[in-house]
Amino acid sequence: MNPPVLSIRNLSVSNRRTKQPSAVVQQISFNLNPGEVLAVVGESGCGKTKTAEAIMGLLPRDGWSVQADAIELDGSDLAKLPESGLRRVRGRKISMIFQEPLTALDPVFTAGNQLASIFRRHRGKTRSEAYQCSMEMLSKVGFADTRNVLKSYPHQLSGGMRQRVMIAMAMACRPRVLIADEPTTALDVTTQAQVLDQLTRLGQEYGTSILLITHDPGVVAQYCDRALVMLEGRIVEDANVRDLFARPQHDYTRRLLASVAGVGSG
């Protein structure tokens, strides 16, 4: 088997300011394999987003302490990179779709500005090529009037439209690893089906592996290969999706899956 694209060894995250008795992420280890879509599920507040932000190197060092034996992306250890090196990796080799689109998009630039600049910066496109690519990317995430979306400022877009603009931005740089933190919470299920289809197709086309944080067991079952179940900062189960649904091992996983049985699956 090919070596993992992303390999996390003993990652712990704790906050320096609030004196919490225990770290919000505690000694977690996992691998993300080439072309894989790996789900991360778990109760609200269990540490999913902090895990993602720690991998991306986005936690401010004065407020947070991040410890890990290794955060290896394609064999190089991100934990040992200085901030300048991390910045080069982010957006090019690893990118993230944030849980809160409004805080991740820049309010003073149009969606077109923000999307096209990624094509120019990371993919070396000219201004007019970047514009063309932006329109294509937007139609992949379900927009009809792409010209109008490009002209829009984030506040002029609906919640789900912002989320799709952010997904388009993350896909634009064709990263090796994409971390998607609840990427479809503001989408209706028909749009969600289209967007997740495109996202998983990305993996096949550009060789992007995806870490997909979600609370929807339906999304795990339909779009993911493997799943990590987190509980209070730890990974309590790491299984391929078929096994997870057929033979959940941990008590918490069983409860999680039992609570969806019969709902919405009629």
Added chain:
Amino acid sequence: MTSPVLPLLSVRDLVVRYPARGHSGIPMTAVRGVSLEIAPAGIFGLVGESGSGKSSLAHAILHLSPPAGGEVLFRGQDLAAMKPSQLKAARRNIQLVFQDSLASLSPRRSVLQTLLEPLDHFRIGNPATRAEKAAMALETVGLDPALRHRYPQELSGGQKQRVALARALVAEPDLIIADEPLSSLDVSVQSRIIELILELREKLGVAFLFVSHDLSAVQRLADTVGVMYLGKMVESADTDTLFERPAHPYTRSLMAAVPVADPSHPRPAVLAGEPPSPLTPPSGCVFHMRCGDKIPICSTVVPNETFVCGETGMCEDSRRFKTISHRVRCHLWNVTKT
């Protein structure tokens, strides 16, 4: 239309329009004549396409962006014509939970301060009972009391979302307009909150306009459901009817696209065809560009809103008296689908 009780909220032919973007000049009509009614203690579930105008409708009800047409009556009174003192009372009685919960919470207020703010502002109770009410609201949304001194930026996505919901609950309003209030929550927390909302409705008689993409949450919570597509309400009915006998092809596509929590089940199919543009809405039926059932007149003639089943008659389908009507905008409304 006569209802047995005066509706708490009644929205008639509401239109919301936004100015043109950039230099080319077509304004965009986000809500194109939507009507709905919510009875006291009623729960109206609003679902629909991303960008179909649900949040615009929610905001226009509160006049956060003034409607370009139509009217909004709260207990029979036009909000636009209210005196300042009445408006203040109405503001207390209608609470909004914004879709972007983080953006709506002040970074300078702790969780507890956030919850006390509306109580102080509207002078509800005395300082002791206020603290008690705040604690109860936290419990309702399942937030650990230890988090009450945290600031929003120190909370997870789902924790912030629950603070926003608790802030709306704490003022004990008559109506809560909740725009995707549960979207970041895991299934078990969601279930608990749904149970508690139903309990609050029984106990306090609070009504909800519940905007959500989660069809199973809507099914459990709502009495009535409306489905929006491109600025129009294409179907509405009581919850059982809507889920058992959806009459509009878009409603059926939505139901078919819910991903099933079973890996051996096939993925939901992606809707064929181009989504329509709200700037240049299609002629005829709003859904004809993607509808698998369309017939020639669909692309030229706008389907009228039809009562599949009127409110004061025997419902042909279920052979029962219905209190709420099933309405649909589709030329094929009476063609039975299996």
